[in-house]
Amino acid sequence: MPNDVGIFAFRPWVRRAGLSIVLVALGVTAAVALTLALVPSARFGWMGERFVWVYIGTLWLGGLKVWLGTLRPIAELEAETITLRPLHQLRGRTVRWEDVRGTEQMIGGDRMILYHDTPRGLRFVALNLNLVKGRRDFLARVDRRLIAEGFVEKTVERSRYLSRP
Numbered sequence: 001m002p003n004d005v006g007i008f009a010f011r012p013w014v015r016r017a018g019l020s021i022v023l024v025a026l027g028v029t030a031a032v033a034l035t036l037a038l039v040p041s042a043r044f045g046w047m048g049e050r051f052v053w054v055y056i057g058t059l060w061l062g063g064l065k066v067w068l069g070t071l072r073p074i075a076e077l078e079a080e081t082i083t084l085r086p087l088h089q090l091r092g093r094t095v096r097w098e099d100v101r102g103t104e105q106m107i108g109g110d111r112m113i114l115y116h117d118t119p120r121g122l123r124f125v126a127l128n129l130n131l132v133k134g135r136r137d138f139l140a141r142v143d144r145r146l147i148a149e150g151f152v153e154k155t156v157e158r159s160r161y162l163s164r165p
Helices: 012-038 040-044 050-069 135-148
Strands: 006-008 075-077 081-084 093-096 100-106 111-118 121-128 152-156 159-163
Touching (some): 006 135, 012 050, 075 135, 093 111, 135 159
Antiparallel strands (some): 006 075, 081 093, 100 111, 111 121, 152 159
């Protein structure tokens, strides 16, 4: 299905948010390091606590994860596979279309859950749809692909499912 192939980037604000976290981490690191260098007695106060460095390290790791993670697309739809790269996971997931068992979405909600088979059993990938540039197009292409493969739509209260019959 060539018309359902596509690459979907992160929305621009996501990259800017990651960069701003990195800049805050840089500023805090520089301020603490400079203070410790100029005022040696500061190491006996709160700046010498391990927790401060754990917090600064967490800022660096989180900011870099978001900023660098947005350099690749959040989703890629190809003829044989779908690749999703949620920011809350360390690595993306590439799933063959034939392994997809269904999707779940809250009506008017901001996430999509894709259920798929693996050698270890059924697994899922959750994707924050607010981060997808071209969200409606992405969802329309996924829906078209799955419905063409015989998936059936079912609505239960406020949740919408596409699954194999």
